[in-house]
Amino acid sequence: MNNDLQKFISEKTPIIDAEMKRLIASENSPSNLKESMLYSVNAGGKRIRPLLVLAVLDDFGKEASEDGLKVACAAELIHTYSLIHDDLPCMDDDDFRRGKPTNHKVFGEATAVLAGDALQTIAFGILTSLQHTSHEKVIRLIALLANASGANGMVGGQVLDMEGESTSLTLTELEEVHRNKTGALLSFCIEAGAILAGADEEELKQLREYATNIGLAFQIQDDILDVTSTTEQLGKTANSDTASDKSTYPSLLGLEGAKQQLEKYHQNAIQSLTLIKKENSMLKHFADYIVSRNA
Amino acid sequence: MNNDLQKFISEKTPIIDAEMKRLIASENSPSNLKESMLYSVNAGGKRIRPLLVLAVLDDFGKEASEDGLKVACAAELIHTYSLIHDDLPCMDDDDFRRGKPTNHKVFGEATAVLAGDALQTIAFGILTSLQHTSHEKVIRLIALLANASGANGMVGGQVLDMEGESTSLTLTELEEVHRNKTGALLSFCIEAGAILAGADEEELKQLREYATNIGLAFQIQDDILDVTSTTEQLGKTANSDTASDKSTYPSLLGLEGAKQQLEKYHQNAIQSLTLIKKENSMLKHFADYIVSRNA
Numbered sequence: 001m002n003n004d005l006q007k008f009i010s011e012k013t014p015i016i017d018a019e020m021k022r023l024i025a026s027e028n029s030p031s032n033l034k035e036s037m038l039y040s041v042n043a044g045g046k047r048i049r050p051l052l053v054l055a056v057l058d059d060f061g062k063e064a065s066e067d068g069l070k071v072a073c074a075a076e077l078i079h080t081y082s083l084i085h086d087d088l089p090c091m092d093d094d095d096f097r098r099g100k101p102t103n104h105k106v107f108g109e110a111t112a113v114l115a116g117d118a119l120q121t122i123a124f125g126i127l128t129s130l131q132h133t134s135h136e137k138v139i140r141l142i143a144l145l146a147n148a149s150g151a152n153g154m155v156g157g158q159v160l161d162m163e164g165e166s167t168s169l170t171l172t173e174l175e176e177v178h179r180n181k182t183g184a185l186l187s188f189c190i191e192a193g194a195i196l197a198g199a200d201e202e203e204l205k206q207l208r209e210y211a212t213n214i215g216l217a218f219q220i221q222d223d224i225l226d227v228t229s230t231t232e233q234l235g236k237t238a239n240s241d242t243a244s245d246k247s248t249y250p251s252l253l254g255l256e257g258a259k260q261q262l263e264k265y266h267q268n269a270i271q272s273l274t275l276i277k278k279e280n281s282m283l284k285h286f287a288d289y290i291v292s293r294n295a
Numbered sequence: 296m297n298n299d300l301q302k303f304i305s306e307k308t309p310i311i312d313a314e315m316k317r318l319i320a321s322e323n324s325p326s327n328l329k330e331s332m333l334y335s336v337n338a339g340g341k342r343i344r345p346l347l348v349l350a351v352l353d354d355f356g357k358e359a360s361e362d363g364l365k366v367a368c369a370a371e372l373i374h375t376y377s378l379i380h381d382d383l384p385c386m387d388d389d390d391f392r393r394g395k396p397t398n399h400k401v402f403g404e405a406t407a408v409l410a411g412d413a414l415q416t417i418a419f420g421i422l423t424s425l426q427h428t429s430h431e432k433v434i435r436l437i438a439l440l441a442n443a444s445g446a447n448g449m450v451g452g453q454v455l456d457m458e459g460e461s462t463s464l465t466l467t468e469l470e471e472v473h474r475n476k477t478g479a480l481l482s483f484c485i486e487a488g489a490i491l492a493g494a495d496e497e498e499l500k501q502l503r504e505y506a507t508n509i510g511l512a513f514q515i516q517d518d519i520l521d522v523t524s525t526t527e528q529l530g531k532t533a534n535s536d537t538a539s540d541k542s543t544y545p546s547l548l549g550l551e552g553a554k555q556q557l558e559k560y561h562q563n564a565i566q567s568l569t570l571i572k573k574e575n576s577m578l579k580h581f582a583d584y585i586v587s588r589n590a
Contacts, residue, residue, distance in 0.1 A: 029446035033454045037446070085412060090383075090404035109385035110457055113408065114450050117380060117415065121445030124419045128438035135430035142437060143423035150416030151324035151332070155409050159328045162405055 001292075005285035009051060012064065016050045017042075020073045023126060029118070036107040036115040037122075040080050044098050048218075048290075049075040049189045055282040056193025056207070067130040071141060071192050074123040078149045078185060081119035084112050086158065120149075133196065141192055148188035157181025169247035175216060183215030190283075206272040210283065213269035218290050220262040223248040225294065227255060233295055266291045296587075300580035304346060307359065311345045312337075315368045318421060324413070331402040331410040332417075335375050339393050343513075343585075344370040344484045350577040351488025351502070362425040366436060366487050369418040373444045373480060376414035379407050381453065415444070428491065436487055443483035452476025464542035470511060478510030485578075501567040505578065508564035513585050515557040518543040520589065522550060528590055561586045 001009075020041050027034060050072030054064045062068070087094040087102040088109060094102050104112035127142045147153055157180025164177055190211035194204050225233075226240060227250050249258035269287045273279050296304075315336050322329060345367030349359045357363070382389040382397040383404060389397050399407035422437045442448055452475025459472055485506035489499050520528075521535060522545050544553035564582045568574050 027446045028451075030451050030454045030458070032458065033446055033451060081412075085408055088405075088408065090408060110383075111454065113380055113383065113385065114454055117376075117411070118446040118450040120412065120415055121441050121450065125438060125441030125445060128434050128441065135434055139423050139430055139433055143420060146416050146420030146423065150420060151322045151328055151413040155413040155416065156323075156325050156328060159325045159406065159409055163325070163327065 001289055002285040005282060005289055008055065008058065008282055008285075012051055012054050013047050015064070015069065016047050016054075016072060016076065019069050020076060023070075023073055023077075023122065027118075027122065032107070032111060033115060033118060036103060036111045037119055039106060040084050040103050040115065040119075041077070043100055045079075047076060049079050049185060052186065052189040052283075052286065053193040053196075055286055056190055056199075057197050059278055059281040059283055060194075060197035060199065062197045065132060065196075067133045068193070068196050070126050070130060071196060072189070074126045074145065075185060075189050075192070077119045077123040077126070078145065078154070081116040081123070082149075082154055082158070084116040084119070088112060091162075123149075137195055140195060144188055144191060144195075148184040153180055153184030154182075157184065165246055169252075171252055174247050174249070174252060178216060178219040179212070182219055183212060186215040186218065187211035203276045206276045207283075209272040210269045210287070213265040213272065214287050214290050217262055217265040217269065217287070220249045220258055220265070221291055221293060223250055224255065224258055224262065229294065262291050296584055297580040300577060300584055303350065303353065303577055303580075304342075307346055307349050308342050310359070310364065311342050311349075311367060311371065314364050315371060318365075318368055318372075318417065322413075322417065327402070327406060328410060328413060331398060331406045332414055334401060335379050335398050335410065335414075336372070338395055340374075342371060344374050344480060347481065347484040347578075347581065348488040348491075350581055351485055351494075352492050354573055354576040354578055355489075355492035355494065357492045360427060360491075362428045363488070363491050365421050365425060366491060367484070369421045369440065370480060370484050370487070372414045372418040372421070373440065373449070376411040376418070377444075377449055377453070379411040379414070383407060386453075386457075418444075432490055435490060439483055439486060439490075443479040448475055448479030449477075452479065460541055464547075466547055469542050469544070469547060473511060473514040474507070477514055478507060481510040481513065482506035498571045501571045502578075504567040505564045505582070508560040508567065509582050509585050512557055512560040512564065512582070515544045515553055515560070516586055516588060518545055519550065519553055519557065524589065557586050 021038065024034060024037050024041055029037070053072035053075060054068060057064050057068045083097060084103045086092050087097055088104055095105055096102060103115060107115065123145065124142060127138060127145065130138050149155065157177055160177045161181050164173065169177070187208060190207050191204065194207045199207065226248070249261060253261060266287055270279065270284060273281060273284055273287075278284065316333065319329060319332050319336055324332070348367035348370060349363060352359050352363045378392060379398045381387050382392055383399055390400055391397060398410060402410065418440065419437060422433060422440065425433050444450065452472055455472045456476050459468065464472070482503060485502050486499065489502045494502065521543070544556060548556060561582055565574065565579060568576060568579055568582075573579065
C-alpha cells in the first residue's frame with residue numbers, strides 16, 4: 001500500500017471509530033438495543049466508505065471537518081445496518097463476520113432486526129445535525145443517501161442479488177446487482193465528500209465516474225479474493241460463491257478475464273481523476289489499493 | 296363518530312392512499328420489492344397518522360397542501376415498515392394483519408425485511424422532496440422523524456415492549472413503552488402538521504401535550520378492545536394480550552380502572568386544545584374518536 005494512504009488510513013480510522021461510538025452512545029436508547037448497535041459498529045471492518053468521504057475532502061485541500069466526519073459515519077452506519085440484516089438467518093444466514101459471531105448470534109434475531117432498523121434511522125438523523133453546511137446542501141445529502149441506500153440503490157441491489165442466486169446472470173445483470181448493492185453507497189461517499197468540499201459540476205461528474213468504476217472494481221476484487229484466498233486470510237468463509245453456485249466475475253469471465261476487467265475499471269477510475277487533475281491524490285491511492293488488496 | 300370527522304376521513308383517506316401508491320410506484324425498484332412494499336401499503340388500516348397531520352393543517356385553516364400530504368405519507372410509511380418487521384417470525388410471528396396474510400407470508404421473510412428497510416428509506420427521501428417548505432423546516436421535520444422513529448422512539452419502544460413480555464411491568468414502565476412505541480410517531484404527526492401550519496411556540500407546546508395524551512389514550516383503548524372485542528371485530532386476534540400474559544392497562548388497573556385512565560388522558564388532550572382555542576376542531580373530534588372507537 002502507498003505510504004501516504006497507509007498514513008491517512010492509520011490516522012483517520014481511529015477518529016472514525018471514535019465518532020461512530022460517540023454518535024451511538026449519545027442516543028437515548030434502551031441499553032440492550034444500544035449494546036447491539038455498538039457491537040456491530042465496533043466489529044471493525046476496513047471503513048472504506050467513511051475513509052473515501054474523508055479522502056475526497058483531503059484531495060480538495062479541506063481538513064476533515066466535524067461535518068465531514070459526521071457524513072462519513074452516516075454512510076458507515078448504513079453499511080453496518082445492511083450487514084446486520086444481510087447476516088440474518090432468513091437472508092445469508094451467516095454465523096460469523098470479520099471473525100466474530102454475527103449480531104443475531106449474540107443478541108437474538110429480533111434485536112438484530114431492530115438494531116439494523118435503528119442504525120438506519122440514526123444515519124439520517126446525523127445528517128440533520130451538520131452545523132457548518134448550508135441547509136440546501138444538507139437536504140441534498142439526505143436525498144442522495146436515501147437514493148443510494150433504498151429501493152433504488154443498496155436494498156434494491158440486495159433483492160436483485162437474492163434473485164440472482166437461483167439463476168445464472170449475464171455480465172450486464174451482474175453489474176446491475178453490484179452497481180446497486182455496493183456501488184450506490186460507495187458513490188454516495190464520493191459525491192457527498194465532493195459536495196462538502198465545494199466541487200464544481202465537472203469535478204462532480206468525473207468523481208461520479210470514478211466512484212462507479214472503483215465500485216465495480218471493488219466487487220471484482222472481492223470475487224477474485226473469494227476464489228484465491230483462504231478463510232483465515234479473508235476473516236469470512238472463502239470459496240462461498242463457488243459453493244453456492246453464485247454468478248461472479250470469475251465464474252462468468254474466468255479468473256484471468258476477471259483480472260482484466262478489474263484493470264479496465266481501475267484505469268477508467270484513474271482517467272476520471274486525470275481529467276480533473278487529481279491523478280496524484282488520495283483517491284488515486286485508494287483506486288490502486290482497491291484492486292490490489294488481499295482481504 | 297362526529298359527522299365532520301367522518302366527512303374528513305372519507306375525503307382524505309383515498310387521497311392519502313393514492314399518494315402513498317404514487318410515491319412507491321415512482322421508485323426505480325426491482326419489481327418484487329416494489330410489489331412487496333405496495334402489498335403492505337395497500338393493506339389498509341385506519342391511516343390515523345397521516346389523517347392527524349392533515350387534521351392539524353385543517354384546524355389551522357391550511358388546505359392539505361402537496362407538502363402536507365407528503366409528510367403525512369412519510370409517517371404512514373414508517374408505521375407500515377414497523378408493522379412488516381413486527382410481524383416477522385423472529386418478532387411477533389403474526390400470520391395475519393387486518394385480515395390479510397402478513398408480508399412475509401406472501402413474499403418470504405428476506406423480502407419482508409428488505410421491504411421494511413426500503414420503506415423507512417423512502418420516508419426520509421420523501422421529506423427531502425418538499426417544494427413549498429423552507430429548507431430549515433425540512434431539516435427540522437427530518438430530525439423530528441428520525442428522533443420519533445429510531446432508538447429514542449418507536450424502535451426503542453419495540454425493544455422495551457419485547458423485554459416487558461417476559462416480566463410484569465409497573466404502570467410507569469408500561470407508559471414508557473407506549474410513549475416510545477406508538478406515542479412518538481403520533482406526536483411527530485401532530486408536531487409536523489403544526490410546523491407546516493406555522494404554529495407558534497405556545498401552540499406547539501399544547502399540541503405536543505395533546506399528542507402525548509391521545510397517544511396514551513390510543514393505546515389504552517387498544518388494550519381495552521383486546522379484552523372486550525371478538526377477533527372478527529378487530530381484524531386481528533382478540534385476547535392476544537391475556538393469552539401471552541402481557542402487561543396491559545386492564546391487567547394492571549382492571550377494566551374499569553383502564554377506562555378511567557382513558558378518560559383522564561382524553562380530558563387532558565381536550566384541555567390542551569382549549570388553551571389554544573382549538574376546542575372545536577378536527578383534533579377534538581379525533582380525540583373523541585380515539586377513545587370511543589371499536590376497532
